[in-house]
Amino acid sequence: MSEAQLAANVVPISRPVRWHIGVFLFPAFVVYSAVMILPLIETLRLSFYNIVDGQSAFVGLANYKVLFGDARWAHDFWNALKNNLIFFIIHMCVQNPIGVALAAMLSIPKLRFVTFYRTAIFLPTLLSFVIVGFIWKLILSPIWGVAPWIMDLVGMKSLFSPWLGKPGSALIAVSLISVWQYVGIPMMLIYAALLNIPEEVIEAAECDGITGWSQFWKIKLPLVLPAIGIISILTFVGNFNAFDLIYTVQGALAGPDMSTDILGTLLYRTFFGFQLQLGDRSMGATVATVMFLIILAGVSLYLFVIQRRIRRYQF
Structure with a gap:
């Protein structure tokens, strides 16, 4: 048999799906997300909001302008x-x-x-x-x-x-x-x-x-x-x-x-x-x-x- 026929007859070995890796990583991912990722996202989001007329409202970069522009805050x-x-x-x-x-x-x-x-x-x-x-x-x-x-x-x-x-x-x-x-x-x-x-x-x-x-x-x-x-x-x-x-x-x-x-x-x-x-x-x-x-x-x-x-x- 030629090399081409031998290559055609070779059955590729299927690698097993290592699903157990995801199972073991999932609890750590959930804990890390709850403790680190979600609080970080919420902190970034909260920096663009402020209380206006007793309600939380989107104010854009207004908080940063106060932090860097207001005399007391900037000092x-x-x-x-x-x-x-x-x-x-x-x-x-x-x-x-x-x-x-x-x-x-x-x-x-x-x-x-x-x-x-x-x-x-x-x-x-x-x-x-x-x-x-x-x-x-x-x-x-x-x-x-x-x-x-x-x-x-x-x-x-x-x-x-x-x-x-x-x-x-x-x-x-x-x-x-x-x-x-x-x-x-x-x-x-x-x-x-x-x-x-x-x-x-x-x-x-x-x-x-x-x-x-x-x-x-x-x-x-x-x-x-x-x-x-x-x-x-x-x-x-x-x-x-x-x-x-x-x-x-x-x-x-x-x-x-x-x-x-x-x-x-x-x-x-x-x-x-x-x-x-x-x-x-x-x-x-x-x-x-x-x-x-x-x-x-x-x-x-x-x-x-x-x-x-x-x-x-x-x-």
């Missing part, structure tokens, strides 16, 4: 956005470099008690933000805190100041508290990436005389750039969604004098109201939508621009 929004950027920059410039440095030190082969150091550094990330905020308020309190006493032991009590009570230092103090709590996350991610570097690459570098910190900067760091990129975008998303620690340490008013107010606390006060301020669902949804667009822009920039450059550099 609070731009102040919160500025503080959020400072909050993010401190994490990027302090938390992530410290995490990379700690991971590099933990990856030293001859270092003793690696498990203890790794556990001790990562442990604060497991603590509740309520506990962390309350503990640090006690530590930094000028009345009953232990910080003045500890600084007095090393002859630096004159440098102590009620950092959480001053508008110029409150945001930096809260940011450093957050850095202390979450520095273990970038440390563990970079540490795992360093452990996954093939031994052949390290041995080849040592044969070429590249050892120590020179090996880290020239060999290891370029290989863990994708992990650093993921940490950076996680930091961006987490910081622009931040709320809990600021609320615990400084309250919903994000004092003193709104110096620690970020988009998360502004959204809370706008949507739910606080003290004499009444809640406004439409304006709260507008603030939430702007937060979503900022995060979406940052994630899109990373996925379509920065990640491609990292891959091009890596390969």
